[in-house]
Amino acid sequence: MNLQEMLESSILLNRQIEYNKQINWTADNRLQNAYVALDVELSEVANTAEWFKVWKENRGKHDENRTNRETLIFEYVDVIYFYMLIANLKNWNRVITDSQEKIGKLKLAKKEVILNKQYLAIKQMLFNSYFNKDMDAFKHSWMLFLKLGIVDFGFSEEEITQAFNEKIK
16 A cells, blocks of 8 residues: 555545536635545445444445445545545645554554444544644544554455545546
């Protein structure tokens, strides 16, 4: 997984979307929209995985012609895109690029079965990064999200890269 390349692709896609749709908004509106989109996409990951639906026998939703895992990874990479967009809008790109070398260590983390606390922590830190302009909170949210995908969902770096590249197209 080359986070630098993924970051560059996400920046280009965002610029292309804004140009094609002729979106002209203030920096504040652009940033707020990115945070709302990221929040919604995080919720879609939770809703797709359904770990919190303890009453269900078979958890995990799927799109037509996709497995649960394929659907989940496509939702997961949507979130990656918006993390990268926010990092770029805030000039926090190094949060993304510096995390590349930490992925190996991240893989050694303990897999969680109950993801509620981790999910809530991701969101709390994300909102803290917005309201307090806190880059460290953003970084911690990002790292927890990477852990969620790589450790807790068991996605390989190759799977994430492939799904991300398919989404970008």
